[in-house]
Amino acid sequence: MRRASPLVCRNGDWWLLGRHRVVCGDPAGTAAGLLCGEENGVVVLAATPAAADGVIRSWQERTGGTARHATSGREFGEPPTDTGAEPDHG
DSSP states (O other), X not given: OOOOOOOOOOTTOEEEETTEEEEESOXXXXXXXXXXXXXXXXXXXXXXXXXXXXXXXHHHHHHOOOOEETXXXXXXXXXXXSTTSOOOOO
């Protein structure tokens, strides 16, 4: 059985997956991000950190791409440098 990976995403995180975006948390607060999205990009609203992690991990496995945190630029899976420094909304 495959061991579960520790969660990387937190509520309020925005992750960049190439031209696409994944936001973790309450979708009610994401309207501005949706309106400011890039042309031809896709925004995925993930209700929980586990759901966002799953979407990002799957995208990385399928594309070979690297997701980056929208504010800090850190790679997905890389620990944050300051636990309170990434309340990101686009």
